[in-house]
Each structure stands twice: as structure tokens, then as C-alpha cells.
Amino acid sequence: MTTVSASRTRLRRLAVAVASVLIAVLCAPATATAVAHSRAADTSRHLQDAPHEVITWGASADRIGDAAPDRGYRLVVHTSAAGSGLRIRLSNAFGDRPLTFGSAYVGVRRTGADAVLGSNRRLTFDGSRSLTVAAGHAAYSDPLPGRWAASATLLVSLYVADAGGPATGHSMAMQTSYTTTGDHTAEEDGANWTQATGSWFYLDALSVRTTPRTGAVVALGDSITDGWQSTGDRNRRWPDYLSRRLQNADGVPVKGVANEGISGNKVLADGAGQSALKRLERDVLSHPGVRTVFLFEGVNDIKAHTGVTAKDLIAGYREIVDRAHGAGMCVVGATIAPFKGWSEWDAAGEAVRLEVNDFIRNSGVFDAVTDFDRILRSPYDHERVLPAFDGGDHIHPNDKGMQAMADSVDLATLDCDR
Incomplete structure (x- = not known):
């Protein structure tokens, strides 16, 4: 070159x-x-x-008698949202000393206290089979692997090894559960679970992991929400009917429903359970995945004849709404249903109810409103429950009334932008 x-x-x-x-x-x-x-x-x-956690069942905690050691509880619960990684929350909120659980299992219910063969599985707590919960506290189990169906009936079996003082639970479950002496939590058949109870003990929430789009609604209320006068053991409280609607609805991301009603509960004062204002954090704001609070409470404040005014109740509602909004949750307000014919009804209380309902409907404080008053009242006497919906005591709806309440909820309002 x-x-x-x-x-x-x-x-x-x-x-x-x-x-x-x-x-x-x-x-x-x-x-x-x-x-x-x-x-x-x-x-x-x-x-x-990525999955996140959503409450799929809940029950408000209260004091329900005295705790006892060496006792087993097989609790029947009906879930809402489907998901994986099931966790339970055990509460010692009203205890005055530590509470020790020796073991805990979850299985799918077959019938009575019997679990479906092969479904009863042990829960752990930070890897341990036992758990001690301090007085005034609650604790979650570790996630249980596997997929859990929507609207499933489960058996949550707890063995309380050491306990004393006040017991924590939910007295009016409208559901038969079972108790026993000793630890039979691992047994799938119900032969040793011979004692029936109408209360839930220590268990106040179940949650699952599901898609981020999925959320939950919490019904904060009194005995109507708790289900009194609905058919027991059939899940016919109005939040149950609402849950069935949500599971079958396409395009509605709210699937979890937690019933946080307590019979006799008030917004402002303690009595049958702590007031709604006091229990709001534990029974609503602390639960995972809650998108919306459904507030239906106030009739017990009115009929108690303690001088509660519409202004007082409205102030309580405003505080609940502010705290829920502060937690990033929407609030649906429900009007107070009629109760003429109940022994504590009088014209003065009716005037308070009408003033409060006007505020709920027209103030704009709530993100949405469901008009239970309009749904349940008689067209011939707006102060009374429609006879076809009356459970018999003129204040608590029957099964048909419960379903009508749930059917009146606009599902789209349970998922507002906040």
C-alpha cells in the first residue's frame, strides 16, 4: 500500500x-x-x-362480660371482598390485663361448627403460634397464604389460654357461634364445640390483600345497622344486602363492607358502647382500605330524652366528617328513619329528627346522602315506618326493610374522589 x-x-x-x-x-x-x-x-x-390490604369483615368492639381462661371460641363470620393473605385482628380494647391466645385457626364453614375438610389452617403472630395482647390494645395475625373467595362463611377458632377481667367482643352478632372448654381449634369437626353463643369474642376484623382499585365501606351505626329484627343466621342486615349488591356490580371498585353498628349506640354519649365519636378511630379509621364511611346514627341520641338538640347532633356529625376527611375518606350521610310508635317517641324528638334530616339532605357537608327516611316511612304518616317494612317495634326494619335500605344506596357514591 x-x-x-x-x-x-x-x-x-x-x-x-x-x-x-x-x-x-x-x-x-x-x-x-x-x-x-x-x-x-x-x-x-x-x-x-401491587396488592393492598382491605377489610372484608368487621364488628364493633365493646365490653361483653368477664373473660375466662382455658376457653375456645369458634366464631362464624361472613366476608365481603375476595383476596389473598387473610389476616384477623384480635382485640383486648376493654381488657384491664394482658390476654393470651394459645392458638388460632381459620377454616371454611361446612355447617354448624364443622369446617370443610382440609380447610382449617393455623394462624401465626409474628411467626409464633401464640399471642399476648396488652390491655387496651389489638393485634393482627400474619397473612395466611392462599385465595379467599368473596361472600365466604368462615370459622375463626380461638383458644384463650389465659384471661381475666373484662372481656372484649360484640354482643349482638345475629349469628350463632360456638364455645368449648380447652383447645380444640385444630379440629375440623364440631363435635367438641357444643355450646352456642350469639356473640363474637375478641375478633373485630378480617382483612385480605387485593388490587389497589378495591376499597371498602364501613357502616357506622346503631341497632338498625347491627341488624336487630332481621332474621338471625341469614346475613340479612342492611350492610349484608349492600355487600351482595357490591359483589355483583361491575365497575364498582368498593367491594369490602364492614358492619360497625352497636345496638343502642349514640353519636354523642357513651352507653351501649362508646359513642360514635369515641370509637371512630378504632372501629373505622384504623381499618385498612376504607374508601367511604356510611354514617347512619342519631336516633338513640334523640329518643333518650337527655336534651340533645339538632345543633348538638349536627356538631357531632361535622366532627365525624372532618376526621374522616382528614383520613382521606368520603362520608355518606343517611337520614334518620321515623320511629313513631316506639315508646320513647314524642313530638319534641320528632322535631329534632326533622331538623337533623334537613341538615343531612341540604347542608352539603356530606360527600353524598342516602335518604333512609324517605325509603322507610309510610306515605300516609311520615312519622311512622311503613308497615310492610316494620319489624314489629316501629323502629327496626324487618328483612324487607333492610333490603329496601340497601337497594336505595347509590353504589357510585361509595367511591368519591378525595
Whole structure:
């Protein structure tokens, strides 16, 4: 090769090298940006697909007599939202000393106290089979692997090894559960679970992991929400009917329903359970995945003849709404239903009810309103429950009334933007 040819070859190679460097430099920002965008998109998709926890069953805690050691409780519960990684929450909220659970199991109910064969599985707590809960506290189990169906009837079996003082639970379950002496939690048949109870002990919540789009609604209320006068053991409280509607509804991301009603409960004062204002944190705000609070309470404040005014109740509602909004939750307000014919009804209390209902309907304080008053009242006497919906005591709806209440809820209002 001549000197001239060699020089030209070196020049061509140099030019190609320089061009490659320039292309790399010019394209680097675009490539880096594309990579960053790709990674961000992957992260976004991951977050959208990542599961989160949602309450699928709940029951308000209260004091229910005295605790006893060496007792087993097989509690029948009916879930709402489907998911994986089931956890239970055990409460010693009203205890005055530590409470020790020796073991806990969850299984699918077959009938009575019998579990479906092969479904009864042990729960752990930070890897341990036992758990001690301090007075005034609650604790979650570890997630239990596997998929749990929507609207499932489960058996939660607890063995209380050591206990004393006040017991914590939910007295009016409207559901038969079972108790025994000793630890029979691992047994799938119900032969040793011979004593029936109408209360839930120590268990106040179940949650599952599901998609981030899925949320829950908590019904905060009194005996009507708790289900009094509905048919027992049939899940015919109005939140149960609402849950069935939600499970069957397409395009509605709210699937979890927690019933946090207490019979006799008031918004402002303690009595039958702590007031709604006092129990709001434990029974509503502390639960995972809650999208909306459904507030239906106030009739017990009115009929108690303690001088509660509409202004007092409205102030209580405003506080609940403010605290729920502060937690990022929506609030649906429900009007107070008529109760003429109940022994505590009088014209003064009726005037308070009408004033409060006007506030609920027209103030704009709530994110949405459900008009239970309009649904349940008689067209011939707006102060009375429609006879076809009356459970017999002129204040609590029967099964038909419970279903009418649930059917009147606009499902879209349970998922507002907040």
C-alpha cells in the first residue's frame, strides 16, 4: 500500500470514529430519557398491580362480660371482598390485663361448627403460634397464604389460654357461634364445640390483600345497622344486602363492607358502647382500605330524652366528617328513619329528627346522602315506618326493610374522589 493510500485509510477510520462518538453523545440524553420513562412506566404498572390490604369483615368492639381462661371460641363470620393473605385482628380494647391466645385457626364453614375438610389452617403472630395482647390494645395475625373467595362463611377458632377481667367482643352478632372448654381449634369437626353463643369474642376484623382499585365501606351505626329484627343466621342486615349488591356490580371498585353498628349506640354519649365519636378511630379509621364511611346514627341520641338538640347532633356529625376527611375518606350521610310508635317517641324528638334530616339532605357537608327516611316511612304518616317494612317495634326494619335500605344506596357514591 502506498503512503497516500494508507493516509486516506487512516483518515476514513478517524472520521468514522469521530462520527460514532458524536452520534453517541447526541443520542445519549434521548436514550437515557427513554430508559427513565420505561423504568417509570414499569414502576407505575407495578404500583397499579401491587396488592393492598382491605377489610372484608368487621364488628364493633365493646365490653361483653368477664373473660375466662382455658376457653375456645369458634366464631362464624361472613366476608365481603375476595383476596389473598387473610389476616384477623384480635382485640383486648376493654381488657384491664394482658390476654393470651394459645392458638388460632381459620377454616371454611361446612355447617354448624364443622369446617370443610382440609380447610382449617393455623394462624401465626409474628411467626409464633401464640399471642399476648396488652390491655387496651389489638393485634393482627400474619397473612395466611392462599385465595379467599368473596361472600365466604368462615370459622375463626380461638383458644384463650389465659384471661381475666373484662372481656372484649360484640354482643349482638345475629349469628350463632360456638364455645368449648380447652383447645380444640385444630379440629375440623364440631363435635367438641357444643355450646352456642350469639356473640363474637375478641375478633373485630378480617382483612385480605387485593388490587389497589378495591376499597371498602364501613357502616357506622346503631341497632338498625347491627341488624336487630332481621332474621338471625341469614346475613340479612342492611350492610349484608349492600355487600351482595357490591359483589355483583361491575365497575364498582368498593367491594369490602364492614358492619360497625352497636345496638343502642349514640353519636354523642357513651352507653351501649362508646359513642360514635369515641370509637371512630378504632372501629373505622384504623381499618385498612376504607374508601367511604356510611354514617347512619342519631336516633338513640334523640329518643333518650337527655336534651340533645339538632345543633348538638349536627356538631357531632361535622366532627365525624372532618376526621374522616382528614383520613382521606368520603362520608355518606343517611337520614334518620321515623320511629313513631316506639315508646320513647314524642313530638319534641320528632322535631329534632326533622331538623337533623334537613341538615343531612341540604347542608352539603356530606360527600353524598342516602335518604333512609324517605325509603322507610309510610306515605300516609311520615312519622311512622311503613308497615310492610316494620319489624314489629316501629323502629327496626324487618328483612324487607333492610333490603329496601340497601337497594336505595347509590353504589357510585361509595367511591368519591378525595
